[in-house]
Amino acid sequence: MSQDVIEHIAPVINSGFIGEGPKNVLFENELKRTLDYQNVLTLNSGTSALHLAYHLAINHDRDAEIITPSMTCSATNVPIVANGARIVWADIDPISGNIDPNHLESLITKKTKAITVVHWGGNPADLDKINQIAHKYNIKVIEDAAHAIGATYKGKKIGCHSDYIAFSFQAIKHLTTIDGGALAIRLNDDFKRAKLLRWFGIDRNASSKHDLRCEIDVKEAGYKFHMNDVNASVGLSNIKFLDDLIAKHRINAQYFDLEFSGYQGKIKLANQTANSKSSYWLYTIHVDNRDELMARLSQEGIMSSKVHSPNHRHTMFANFNRHLPATDIFEKTHLCIPVGWWLTEDDRQKIVEKVIRYAK
Structure with missing residues (x-):
């Protein structure tokens, strides 16, 4: 924890506004710089980031299957069943702990919507081979990069290679916001949709003509997954290290x-x-x-x-x-x-x- 974190938090606490606001925007911008990627959304946890990624990949299909490793934190896989999808377990390399791409094609069916990749300990998986397989079958790749912020694959930061990349800023990660997370998203349309979904589906840039507190029509039910300015301030204090x-x-x-x-x-x-x-x-x-x-x-x-x-x-x-x-x-x-x-x-x-x- 940065020694000057209190200096960052105190003005927010006393500002009268502690929700998702200007500090969150600043922290998102710092993450974009750090990851060298533009479509990044801050969220209240890495688990929320994964849940949102599964929601986008499954797209309301109740027969969906997700291929995923078993050797991981349960937070990787709980959001799959929370989204109503079925888990198809993929085996791993017995030494690295990363998903073994050589077994993936035998697991893919017409119901498969995504492959989840966990970068065990921060060591990137074989993303080229995995994404080639996913592209062949027109399915998504979701990276659980909870361990892997700052890691690189073929000269590019983790966060740039697949459809959705989830990061965790939980208490003991390299970068902590006390609790928090982020989701990097490849497609602009998915990014715009996810930005709405992280706050109930409400477009916070639009408002009623007469009442700022009354939202316009909400087209898709979302979640309360946003990061607040207090957590973002902690992130701004810590990210420089x-x-x-x-x-x-x-x-x-x-x-x-x-x-x-x-x-x-x-x-x-x-x-x-x-x-x-x-x-x-x-x-x-x-x-x-x-x-x-x-x-x-x-x-x-x-x-x-x-x-x-x-x-x-x-x-x-x-x-x-x-x-x-x-x-x-x-x-x-x-x-x-x-x-x-x-x-x-x-x-x-x-x-x-x-x-x-x-x-x-």
């Missing part, structure tokens, strides 16, 4: 890559996608004794985590269950160790020493 924070994550990841490189027999590193740069929101390793290693690291005062568990095992998704062998492999061996900007040189050395000592 984003590049520096991501750079520090990458430096820490490079350090671990080098230190673990001689121990590939017992510590496998998550492979990074060619021609891309991860944001390294997570640093993932694979070991055969994952649970034992977690316990050992905890005893040494080192936090580690699986971060997410396979969604297809949740009761709420029981109707969509299928066998996902690569997901099962990933889930049994993966572990995320600290990679954040706050690590000191001593922290990094300790993490490396203990992981090497206890991994099997």
Whole structure:
């Protein structure tokens, strides 16, 4: 959190206007600059961004299917069922954790409306291959980029490659607005529609001739998904540090890559996608004794985590269950160790020493 965040928030709190207003516009403009993309909408959460993307892709089709990975936060997939669509689980690469494009075509039916891509830990998936498949079958690609702001794929920032790209600014992301999110949208017509839908479907640029508070005809029911000026002010305070924070994550990841490189027999590193740069929101390793290693690291005062568990095992998704062998492999061996900007040189050395000592 920026040290001057209170200076940004106080004028908004005392202004008499704390809803979606001028600070939100400023923050959206900063995001457009950061992502190098124009069609960006701020929202109240990354989950809302995904929900809105699914709404646009499904377009009221109650027989719709969405192809999506199971190894992710449940926030990726809850909005699918909330939109009335069916989930079709896609398997992943057992080391990177990203969706495996080689299995996608066998999952596509006449009901398929979109493929959801999660950039695990900030490592971009193979977007060229995925978008080629989607284009072939005239379906949409939705990127869950909650981990991936600042990541690049073939020289372009994540946010520029697919139909819809959802970002999260939740409390522990690289960029936080305390809670919040954004949606980048390829087509101008979709962008205009989404801008209405984020506030009930109301056109806030049009008003009654006699009463500012009375909206003109609302053509499509929307949501209360907008970001307010308080959250936007927090974002404006923090976004100026984003590049520096991501750079520090990458430096820490490079350090671990080098230190673990001689121990590939017992510590496998998550492979990074060619021609891309991860944001390294997570640093993932694979070991055969994952649970034992977690316990050992905890005893040494080192936090580690699986971060997410396979969604297809949740009761709420029981109707969509299928066998996902690569997901099962990933889930049994993966572990995320600290990679954040706050690590000191001593922290990094300790993490490396203990992981090497206890991994099997």
